[in-house]
Amino acid sequence: xxxxxxxxxxxxxxxxxxxxxxxxxxxxxxxxxxxxxxxxxxxxxxxxxxxxxxxxxxxxxxxxxxxxxxxxxxxxxxxxxxxxxxxxxxxxxxxxxxxxxxxxxxxxxxxxxxxxxxxxxxxxxxxxxxxxxxxxxxxxxxxxxxxxxxxxxxxxxxxxxxxxxxxxxxxxxxxxxxxxxxxxxxxxxxxxxxxxxxxxxxxxxxxxxxxxxxxxxxxxxxxxxxxxxxxxxxxxxxxxxxxxxxxxxxxxxxxxxxxxxxxxxxxxxxxxxxxxxxxxxxxxxxxxxxxxxxxxxxxxxxxxxxxxxx
Numbered sequence: 001x002x003x004x005x006x007x008x009x010x011x012x013x014x015x016x017x018x019x020x021x022x023x024x025x026x027x028x029x030x031x032x033x034x035x036x037x038x039x040x041x042x043x044x045x046x047x048x049x050x051x052x053x054x055x056x057x058x059x060x061x062x063x064x065x066x067x068x069x070x071x072x073x074x075x076x077x078x079x080x081x082x083x084x085x086x087x088x089x090x091x092x093x094x095x096x097x098x099x100x101x102x103x104x105x106x107x108x109x110x111x112x113x114x115x116x117x118x119x120x121x122x123x124x125x126x127x128x129x130x131x132x133x134x135x136x137x138x139x140x141x142x143x144x145x146x147x148x149x150x151x152x153x154x155x156x157x158x159x160x161x162x163x164x165x166x167x168x169x170x171x172x173x174x175x176x177x178x179x180x181x182x183x184x185x186x187x188x189x190x191x192x193x194x195x196x197x198x199x200x201x202x203x204x205x206x207x208x209x210x211x212x213x214x215x216x217x218x219x220x221x222x223x224x225x226x227x228x229x230x231x232x233x234x235x236x237x238x239x240x241x242x243x244x245x246x247x248x249x250x251x252x253x254x255x256x257x258x259x260x261x262x263x264x265x266x267x268x269x270x271x272x273x274x275x276x277x278x279x280x281x282x283x284x285x286x287x288x289x290x291x292x293x294x295x296x297x298x299x300x301x302x303x304x305x306x307x308x309x310x
Contacts, residue, residue, distance in 0.1 A: 015102075015105060015106060015109040015115060015116040017115060018083070018113075018115040019033075020032050020033045020034075020035075020082060020083065020115075021033075021083060021115050021117055023117075024115065024116070024117040024118065025116065025117060025118055025119075027118075029118065030083065030085070030117035030118045032082060032083055032117065032133070034082075034135060035080075035135055037137060037138055038135040038136060038137055038138065039135065039136055039137075039138055039139075039141065040082075040133060040134070040135060041074060041077050041079035041133070041134040041135065041136055041141060042131065042132070042133050042134075043070060043073035043074065043077075043131070043132050044070065044129060044130070044131040044132075045066070045069045045070040045073070045129070045130055046127060046128070046129040047062070047065060047066045047069065047127065047128045047129075048125070048126070048127045049062075049125065049126040049127065052065070052069075053065055053192075054166075054169060054170060057192070058100060058104075058192075059097050059098070059100035059101035059104065060100050060101060060103045060104030060105075060107075061104060061192040061193065062101060062104070062126075062128060063101045063102075063103075063104030063105040063108065063128070064104045064107065064108055064192065064193045064194075065192065065193070065194060066086075066128040066129075066130045067084065067105070067108040067109075067112065067114065067130055067132075067196075068108065068112070068193070068194040068195060068196045068265055069130070069194070069196075069215065069265060070084065070130040070131065070132040071084075071108075071112045071114060071132050071196035071198060072194070072196040072197065072213040072215070072265040072267075073132065073213055074132050074134040074196070074198065074201075075196050075197045075198045075200060075201060075204075075213065075267060076142070076211045076212050076213040076267055077134070077136065077141050077142050077143070077211070078136060078140065078141065078142035078201050078202075078204040078205040078208075078211070079134030079135060079136045079141065079201065080134055080135050080136070080198075080201060081112055081113045081114045081132065081133075081134050081198060082114075082133045082134050082135050083114060083115050083116075083117045083132075083133050084114045084115070084116055084117070084130055084131060084132045084133065085116070085117060085118045085119040085130070085131045085133075086105075086116055086118075086119035086120075086128070086129070086130055086131075087119050087120045087121075087122075087128070087129040087130075087131075088101075088119065088120070088121050088122075088127075088128055088129075089121075089122050089123065089124040089125065089126065089127045089128075090121070090122075090123060090124075090126060091123070091124070091125065091126060092123070093123075112196055112198060113198075114132060136205070137205075140205055142204055142205060142208060142210065142211050143210060143228075144210055144211075144212055144224060144225050144228035144229065145210065145228045145229050145230075146208075146209040146210035146229060146270060147209055147210040147225055147226065147228075147229035147231050147233075147270035147287045148209060148229070148231065148270070148272075148287065149231055149287055149288050149289045150272075150273055150286070150287065150288075151209055151210075151270040151271060151272055151273070151286065151287045152270070152271045152272075152273060152277075152283045152285070152286055152287075153222060153225075153233055153234075153235065153268060153269075153270065153283065153284055153285035153286055153287060154268070154269045154270075154271050154277060154281050154282060154283050154284065155214065155218065155240075155241065155266055155267065155268050155269070155281070155282055155284055156197050156200060156266045156267045156269070156280055156281055157197075157241065157266050157280050158241045158242055158243040158246065158264075158266070159214065159218060159240055159241060159242065159257075159258040159259075159261075159264055159266060160240075160242060160243075160246050160254060160255075160257035160258030160259075160261050160264070161186070161187055161190035161191075161243050161245065161246055161257075161264060162187075162190050162191040162194060162261060162262070162263035162264045162265075163191075163217075163257035163260075163261020163262060163263060163264075164187045164190075164191075164245070164246050164249060164254070164257050164261070165187035165188045165189070165190045165191030165192070166191045166263070167257075168184050168187050168188050168191075169188055169191065169192075178248045178249065178250075179245065179248055179249075180248075183244070183245035183248060184245075186243070186245045187243075187245050187246070190243075190264070191263060194263065194264065194265040195265070196265060197213075197265070197266065197267050200267060203278065204267075204269065207271060207272070207275045208269045208270060208271055209270040209271070209272060210225055210228075210229055210269070210270040211225075211267050211268065211269045211270070212224055212225045212267070212268050213265055213266070213267055213268075214262070214264050214265065214266045214267065214268050215262055215263065215264075215265060216262045217259060217260035217261055217262040218235065218240075218258065218259050218260070218268060218284070219235070219259050219260050219293060219295065219298070220260065220262075221268050222235060222268055222285070222293050223292070223293045225268060225270065226287065226291070226292065226293055227291070229270070229287070230291075231287045231288065231289065231290070231291070232287065232288045232289065232290035232291050232292055232293070232294070233285060233286070233287050233288070233292075233293045233294070234285050234286055234288060234293075234294045234295070235259070235284055235285035235293065235294070235295040235296075236284060236285055236295075236296060237255055237258075237259065237295060237296055237297035238296075239282065239283060239284045239285070240255065240258045240259070240282075240284055241282040241284070242254060242258060246258070255297055259295065259297070259298070269281070270287055271283075
């Protein structure tokens with residue numbers, strides 16, 4: 001057995017047990033049993049060291065971020081998790097790194113009910129690619145195209161925490177002295193250990209017209225939602241739900257992170273006006289006839305994250 005396969009068996013082949021997995025890690029492909037009368041939802045996300053997480057990030061956090069980022073797309077489409085694959089590129093065969101990575105992987109496999117059923121391990125600059133597979137009842141996938149004029153733009157939980165957490169980690173938070181140690185730790189955790197909102201899947205399927213996960217910032221992702229649906233959107237910055245930790249940060253900075261920071265992996269949802277909003281779902285705007293996103297607070301140059309922006 002070659003070194004690659006030894007590493008896979010030692011660190012990555014332990015997380016594939018689930019009733020729906022007929023064949024998992026170790027064969028040429030996975031075999032999955034599908035619930036009756038369902039369709040597949042498939043999404044892939046890649047995280048690259050230095051772009052999506054700082055160098056020397058703890059491997060267990062790399063695993064957590066990679067899986068949560070991918071699983072968040074399932075939540076946005078109201079899909080139940082079925083399985084995932086992992087393509088991991090490492091600079092060297094590092095047992096210690098992989099042991100820590102596998103500890104984080106074990107947690108998210110359990111948390112998101114996403115057994116690991118295959119993938120690849122290769123050598124090169126550190127990057128992690130996760131492909132998630134989910135299921136929805138026939139015709140019930142929640143797409144970006146369903147928002148209508150009059151729908152409310154709502155978001156789950158709080159925004160801006162992950163961007164603030166990255167600033168704490170990198171030492172770029174100028175108002176760090178305003179945070180307590182517990183608040184700083186909370187923000188760091190929101191960056192390193194985001195939560196895919198899979199617990200919203202049932203509610204979204206029954207009540208929402210459209211959704212998108214907030215990976216590039218609310219302004220950018222609301223724009224994607226509006227463009228796909230052929231409607232305009234208005235955002236009220238005064239309604240943005242903020243954690244108590246982020247509320248300690250200077251106003252301009254906290255609004256900037258909440259609107260354009262990205263990496264929160266919360267959900268932006270188009271909700272019909274007659275639907276009662278549950279706890280932790282906050283209206284921050286509305287969809288209107290027209291095109292584009294308008295907000296009462298958009299500092300110069302604030303647009304959201306763009307991989308190829310200049």
